[in-house]
Amino acid sequence: MTDGAIYIVTISGGTVVERTSNAILDKYAEAGNKSQHWTVEYGDEDDQVAFQNASDGTFLRATSGAAYGKVESSTQKQWWTLQKGGPNGSVW
Numbered sequence: 297m298t299d300g301a302i303y304i305v306t307i308s309g310g311t312v313v314e315r316t317s318n319a320i321l322d323k324y325a326e327a328g329n330k331s332q333h334w335t336v337e338y339g340d341e342d343d344q345v346a347f348q349n350a351s352d353g354t355f356l357r358a359t360s361g362a363a364y365g366k367v368e369s370s371t372q373k374q375w376w377t378l379q380k381g382g383p384n385g386s387v388w
Contacts, residue, residue, distance in 0.1 A: 301333035301350050307386055313356070315349045320356070320367045343378045 303325055304313040311322040315331045325332060333350035347356040354369035356376075378387040 301330075301335050303332060304334055304347065304356075307381065315351060315354065315369050320369060337373075339375050341377075344375045345378060346373045346375055348373075 305311070306313075306322050309322065312325045312332050313334070314321050314323045314329070323332070330351040331349065334347040334356065335350060337346040337348060339345065348354070349356070349369055352369075354371055355373045357368055357370045357372060357374040359366045359368065381387050
């Protein structure tokens, strides 16, 4: 895994977020797959983060806050607000 990089793991299925050439997918983790590695950049607030992909430097971005809203990657940084989750010290 890239130094300082993380996997973004879905709580419901245990799959990870992967950047592909035209989409953001959830797949099973593959060792050495940089498109599944994300670096966390912290914002001005303790609960603000941005996720940058290790394979191409783009940022994880949501185009909608609605359930099942589109998630993509972009050169435009988007700040996410973390909230404590339930299982295994997770955050939402």
